[in-house]
Amino acid sequence: MVMAGAGVEKRVKAQVLSGFRDHLPAQMLLRRTLIERFRTIFEAHGFEPIDTPVLEHLEVLTGKAGENEKLMYHFLDHGNRAVGMRYDLTVPLARFVANHQNDLPMPFKRYHIAPVWRAEKAQRGRFREFYQCDADIVGSTSPRADAEALAMVAEILDAAQLPNFVIKISHRRLLGSLARLAGIDDSASETVYRSVDKLDKIGRDGVLRELRDAGVSESAGLGLLELIGRSGNPANLIASLRETAAGDEIALAALTNLSETFDALAQLAPGRSCFVLDLTLARGLDYYTGVVYEAAVEKPKVGSVSGGGRYDGLVGMFAGREIPAIGISIGLERILEVSEEFGLVQVPGSVCDAIVVFRDDVFADAAALTSELRAAGLRIDLSLLSNRSYGDQLKYADRRQIPVAVIVGVDELASGKATIKNLRNGEQFSVPRSDLVAAIRASA
Secondary structure, eight states: OEEEETTEEEOOOOOOOTTOOOOOHHHHHHHHHHHHHHHHHHHHTTOEEOOOOSEEEHHHHTTSSTHHHHTOOEEEOTTSOEEEEOSOSHHHHHHHHHHHTTTSOSSEEEEEEEEEEOOOOOBTTBOSEEEEEEEEEESOOOHHHHHHHHHHHHHHHHHTTOOSEEEEEEEHHHHHHHHHHTTOOGGGHHHHHHHHHTHHHHHHHHHHHHHHHTTOOHHHHHHHHHHHTOOSOHHHHHHHHHHHTTTOHHHHHHHHHHHHHHHHHHHHSTTOOOEEEOTTOOOSOTTOOSEEEEEEETTTTOEEEEEEEEOTTHHHHHHSSOOOEEEEEEOHHHHHHHHHHHTOSOOOSOSOSEEEEEOGGGHHHHHHHHHHHHHTTOOEEEOOOTTOOHHHHHHHHHHTTOOEEEEEOHHHHHHTEEEEEETTTOOEEEEEGGGHHHHHHHHO
């Protein structure tokens, strides 16, 4: 309440800004479970955690991310400095590497899980504050680095228990070369990237319309769509494209890079069939320079859950020299949404292993037992329902989905035993105090 005058209270409306969210405990437990799974995989591959500030100088964030940049929150701070809130984790990484390049052994493998902000039009699945989950290898041009990042994406999507995912792979410079082969001038390259990137959303007619608006002829647009519409086994498709692009050094270099990446994937992720060469993949961000990828769940039709690629020029904008990099971004929010909708990942309903319930006359003994159980490494809630019956306390524990109750009473204390109630199946039994920790772990 806020006082609005003598004896008058003004109610403040409880509301959340559009595009921002509260997260209930059950949602946070799922979020934490997935983040810990992803963190474990990152670190198993040798990636190390970093963090960067929420606010950056505006000039650090501008001119590097195309459409996303238009959604940036920015303002003048109290020192009259132009600042912006990070809209992704890649541009801050590039600045970070430039600042610390003398302290970082190369290649440098990092992961970063943190919130970002974009002034999106708020709608289902699109938020103005959301978490990104990124991993990058900085300082290596090797296709093996690209392959390791892609293999890790497959492991992460497995850990999220996402079914039927496909990881589509292409090369940013290959698309530009195919556009030239179709008769499209390089001056229209940005339109080509952005239009083709929306092919799934706007269809062939929409892509042709956007190309026409940029001055691309109908025949050239159709020629491009025919070239990027090819599909098949990656090795066979790459061989076919080598013949089509004979004489185009940029295209041939891109195809060699793709071939080496797929060869390395066969070694790093043997037996997997989820990796496909998809020539329609463009990725809309301006800073991509090489291999790009997007992972999507086809059935059910979930859509994109991860994306990224190589961006060899971005770090150099800050470092003053070219420093190659490959990055992946996991669609944590989308995966959480899908997991909730389809019940993909099962998590406990409570952080507690057990709750200690008691009558007020044995509070001191209940508190001592609680401390003893916590010291043994258990997560124990001590009931705060004073002067309430055991039944009320057990109903409260059940509502919180705490799996086990330890009942402390005069009889239990006198006998040196403890009564355990399994709140999932209703079973109740007594054990010696010396066996209590093991009994809780077995029942939780």
